[in-house]
Amino acid sequence: MAADSFLMPPCRKIRICKAKREPNLNHSDSSSGVEPQDADYSYVPQLYDELENLILARFPLSEYWKLYLLNKHFLQFLKSGELFKIRRQIGFKESSIFMSASGGNSWWAFDRLFKCCRKLPELPSRDVSFIGGDRESLCAGSHLIVAGWETTDGYVVWRFELETSKWIKGPFMIDPRCLFASATCGTFGFVAGGIGMGLIGAKVLNSAEKYNPETKSWESLRCMNKPRKFCSGCFMDNKFYVIGGKDENNNELTCGEAYNQDNNKWELIPDMLKDDDNQVATQQSPPLLAVVNNELYSLKTSSNELMVYIKNSNTWKKLGAAPVRADLHQGWGVAFKSLGNELLVIGFSSSISSGNDNGKGMTIYTCKPEPESKELQWRCIEGYKDRLNFFLLNCCVMVA
Template sequence: MRLLLDQRLLLDQRSEAEDVDYSYVPELSDELESLILARFPRSEHWKLYLLNKHFSDLLKSGELNKIRKEIGFKESSIFMSPSGQNCWWACDGLFKSCRKLPELPSLDICFINGDKESVCAGSHLIVSGRETFGSVVWRFELEIGKWFKGPSMIDPRCLFASATCGTFSFVAGGIGMDTRVSNSAEKYNPETKSWELLPRMHQKRKLCSGCFMDNKFYVIGGRDEHNNQLTCGEAYDKDNNTWE
């Protein structure tokens, strides 16, 4: 990685000093350069943005994420938001590197002070909450380091279960805009930046928990439409597109 950075800096300097001979600098192919950068920790990508325009454009294009998937490179990240604040922190899985993300741009007092729920999908951080005129979803795209509003869920909800399989995120249950307890479920695709309706759960539930394990999205516990406590759970098999 050090060789790659040194090489790129020297090549950038070459355009400013054409009379200097840099012929001794080994030149890497674009393919090899991308393979090296794809292994660079995501938590350190902000440094590449500052290095030069070439690296910045490569990150924004999403090409590095595609290469990561092809070579099976996985990296965990943790996102945290202090209570009562409108900012998020991104940390690597071992908390060796943490950085503050740009402040979420919503100025709505209901959203800032209200409860918010979050889930990750690929390189997107999805934060849902409620603004003065209804529910809202904000997303942070790690590649370009910016917040965007939307897309809204097909069935807006709160107090729902959520989980991620890494590539996609899933939400299920909760309370809809009509204040009714829901059994609907959706999947978010970061590549298309869109939600897709899934088959409905067998049981309506709110205040439930979710996790993804063994290729299934589990929704556990919560309360039903009569506010009775539930001790059951359901699992969505994404390969068969069914709940059990």
């Protein structure tokens, strides 16, 4: 951008007229009524459209919905998607947390610091199977993707667009699926594995896909080495990792696979989920994984212990207990996510074991993990304890 593009444009001259006075009935002068005339000029600077757009691009993401109500110009500007393109060009990004808890079909959006919260428009699906069944969620660019099963259409995808603040059905995946691994890299979303519907019923998949929010389309990727369901995904070392899960015979998988976009190949990593005792990290839910500063962390559902992955030795190191009860429902209902340079955990507070909690509402904690640290400092986020049920159905982080 040229340096002179930030200079103020030429001032616009505004004509200001004097108000017409009422005639003085006691005065014989016929000129007592004064007509409007050029009396004074004020110079009101105007903003270039480019400068105005740069200012709007730095507007807090959690407040964008208010711009829809401002005027038609801002509404159309938001719907065009240009505002998010400008944010990417200037490197201005914010994290937002989207979550849905048990007890309803509502989605909530929180800002990075959990100081702003708003309820999204109701997801239009009224299908009982979709509302009460397994749903997966991920974010890609400014799109929130929610996948699940509907009685009439099978496995479907609903997406919420920040540009329009609306839910839209589709586009469906090339291989519709549920209970799959997912991760986000830049503005793209990646999915792999899961359960799909074959010609003779449910089938465990090894296929993978990539979602592009600009074209609103899915692209097939090379298939994994092993079919797997109940697996988890993450991005680390610029690769899409799919870890753990179960195979087509319902056997636990401790291996992982890493997809390299440069050569379009998957690398199989044996025993990636074995702990220090060389025991399988069995868990009913998919593995709870998060990557912060290119380091992989795991929350064990059997012991509520936080672990960090040591890449060179393909082993795990203990970092201490997390402040939520991941073991309460074998990992289900707990959120374990990366939030910038912090770890985010949401769930039932571990203080209930000592009787210091009334057992209602969710608890939110963050910390800045250090692989070499002996003790992690968790920070409790206050203010939302009774806003949502502690059992989360879905949670994902958007960076846009």
